[in-house]
Amino acid sequence: MNFNSPEFAVFFPVVLILYGLVFHRERTRDLFLLAASYFFYMSWNWMYAGLILLSTVVDYGVARMLAVEQRDRMRKVILILSLAANLGLLGVFKYFNFFVDTATDVGSLLGLDLAFIHHDLLLPVGISFYTFQTMSYTIDVYRRSIKCEPDFIKFAVFVSFFPQLVAGPIVRAAEFLPQLHRTPLVSSEHFQSGLLLVFRGLIKKIVIADLLASLGVDAVFAAPAEYSSLTLLLALYGYSFQIYNDFSGYSDIAIGAARMMGYDLPMNFNRPYLATNVREFWSRWHISLSTWLRDYLYIPLGGNRGSRRATIRNIMLTMLLGGLWHGAALNFVLWGAWHGLLLVFSRGQSRTGVVGSPLRTIGARFLCFHLIVFSWLLFRVGSLDTLIDYLRGLAKLSGGTPLHPAFFAVLLLAFAAHFTPKAWLDAQLAWLIKLPVPVQAAGYAGLILAFAGLSLGTPAFIYFQF
C-alpha cells in the first residue's frame, strides 16, 4: 500500500475517522494505532508482520532486562545479544545472498560449488528503518539516556507506527514514546498543515520524481551507451532531483500524516542541494539516518577524538556502512566510499553554509551539488558495466537529446521548487492554510485528479527497498 496508491487514499481517511472516535481513550487509541499499522504493513505481505513482531518482542524484552540489570558486564552481554538479533535479521534478509554470492564466486575459483546456498528471500519492506529504530532504543536504554518503556503496546506502536514505518524518518524513542503517553491535541490548523504536507509530498512524488523517471531517467540509465553526453548529464540531474523528491516526498507525507493524528515526527530533509560542502549536505539529507550513524556508529568508534588517521578511518567506516545500509551491492559501497572521501576532504568546513561572499557561496554550492550528483550516478547504476558505459558516454562530450520538452519542464519545476527562498515558500503555505476549508479542499480535489492524470502507474518509493 504505497502512499500514492488508491488503497492508501481509502485506508488513511478511514483510519482518521475511526481515530477521531477512539483517540481520547488511551488504551483503545494505542490498540487502534497498532492494528492500523500492522494492517498497513501486512498489505505488502502478511508474513512480514512476524518479523516486525519478533523485532518488537526482542527489543522490548531486552530493554526490560537492561532496566533491572545493574552489572555492567551483564548489561553489555544483553546489549550484544540484542544487536546480534537485530543485525542477524537484517543480515539474513538483506545481506545473506550478497555474502553467499561472493563466497560462491570465491568457491568457484577453488573448484567448490556453493550456489545451492543461495535463497530467494523476499526483502521485507522497511526492515532497515525499523531495525535501526529498535536498535537505537535498546542502545539508549543501555546508555541510560532513556528509561525503558514498560507498556508493550506503546512500544509496539513506536516500532510500527504506519506513517514512518516503511521509509522513515527513523524516529528516536526519546522523541516519540513520550508523545504516546499524552493525549494528542490536533487543532484544525495542525490538521490542515499536516494535510498540506501530505499533498506537498504527493506533488514531489507524483509530479516531479515519477515524471522525471518516466520521461527520461529510467530509459537513459537502462541503456546509457545509446545516448549523447548531454542526455546522460540531463538524466543524471534528473535522477538527482528524482531521488530527492521521491524520498523527501515520502518524508513529507509521513510527517504530515502523523501530524494529522497529533504526532510530531522529526524533519528528514532540509533542501540538501543548497549545501556548500558535503558536511553541510549530510546535515540536510536524510537527517534521521545521518544523525543515527553519527550517534550510534561514528561517535562510539571514537569520532574525531583520536588521531587524524583514526578520524579518517571512523569517517570512512561510517560512510561505507551507511552505503551498505542501502543495500548489499557494490554500487552502494562505492557511493558510501565516495561520500566518505568527500567528508574527509571537507573536514573543518562549516556546516552552516556560510563561506564568504555571495559569489563564493554560489560557487561552493555549484561544486558541492555536482559532487553529490556524481554520487547519485554511483548510487543508481545497476552494475559496473553500466557505470563504465555512463562515464564513457559523458566523456564523449556529444550533444543533442531525444528528451521530450515535458522532461525539461519537470526538471525546471524541480529546480525552481528546490531553490526558491524558503521564507517565501513558507509564507505561501501559511497563506494556503488560512483559506476557507472548502477552498482548500477544492484545490486538493483538483490535485487528486491531476495526480490521476499524471500518474503513469503507481511506482513504489525508491527507499521502500531499503
Place this chain on the structure above:
Amino acid sequence: MTTSFSPGLAARFRTLRPIFWIALFLATIEIGLEYRAHLRGWDTPLFGAVRSEHGQSNDLEGSGPEFGPTAEFPFRGPVIKGPKPAGAFRIWVASASHGEDIYLPPDIIFPTLIGKNLQLQGVPAQVLNASRAGTGIEGDLAFLKREFDRWRPDVVVLYQLSLDIGLLSRRFPGAIKSKGAGPKTDAEARTPSAPDSKPSWPARLFKESTAYSLLNANITTRLSAAQLLSDDIGVGATDAFRLILVDFVDNVRALGAEPVLCTFSISVSPGVPAPIPPDVVLFVHRWNEQLSARGWLAAVEQLNGVIRDVAGEKRVLLVDTAPVLTGREDLFRDPVHFTPEGHGVLAGMIASALSHKAAAKQ
C-alpha cells in the same frame, strides 16, 4: 474558530472537515462526469451499462432483438437457438473490440458478415462471435474452453494482436528501455503494485471511474507519448507470442475444431515516413505504455510474421489480411477498428477462405 480533536465528537469531526469536503468534491465531479457519459450512451459504474441492458448496442439502428448477447447466448451476433443442426458449419470468431465493435450495429460487423457471406454461397454457416473488448488470445482460449462443449464450433477464427502487444510488452519489461533495471523496478517487484499482481478493490474502483478514464485519455496518453520508449518489442515478447499462438492452435485442435489464423491489419503502414500522425500516436499510447508509436507499428509487422510462421509450421489456414487492408485509411475509423466498409472487406476475405473449409466439410 480553532477546533481540535479533544473537546467532543462534533468538534473532532469538524477537524476532519477537509477530508469530507475533498470526498464531496470528488464525488460530485465523478457523478457529474458519469451522468454526462451516461447521456452519451457510455457504460458507467454508477448508472450502469447502457449497452448491455439492451444486448450491448443492439438498440443501434439496423439491429433487432434477434441479436445477442443474451443470458443464454453470450455472443454478439445473430442468436442461435437449439442444438447444432446436422450439416451446420459453426464458426467461432475470437477477437477483441475489433470483432465486438459495440459502436456499430451487430449486423454489420465482420463476424456477422462472415456468416451472411457464407450463407449467400449456400453454406449453412452459424457464427458465434466470441469477441470481447479487452480480451487477449489467452482470454479467448479460456472462453472457448469454457463454452466449447455447449456450442461445438467447427472452426475457430482468431483475429487478435493489438491487445496482446500491450499485454506482452508489460509482461516483458526487460525489453523496454524505460522500464530497465534499477532501484525503482526492484522495489516495484516487491510491492503489490507490480504489474502482474491482482488489483485491489480501491484500485479497480479508481480505474473504473469516469474521471479516471477521461484523465487517462487526455493527459496520461500524452505523457506516455513523451517518454523515451522502445522501438522494439524484444525477443522475449516475440517468443512468448509464438508460444501463445502455438498453444492456441494446439488447444483448439485438441478440443476438436480447426483453427484459422489471420494477420492483423492497421490503418497505418509500418513504413510510414516520420512523423507518425498525432492521432495514431495518441491512440497507440492509450493502450500501450511501453512501446513508442514506431515500435508499436513495427511490433504489428513483426508479430504478423510470427502468425504467418506458426500458420505455416502448424499447417493452419491463414487469412493474410495485412497486405490487403493495412494502410487503407478508408477502411478504419481509428488505427485498429474498422469502418462498416472495413468490416465488409475483412468479412469477405475470411468468408472466402472459409468457404473451402466449409466445402470440405460438406
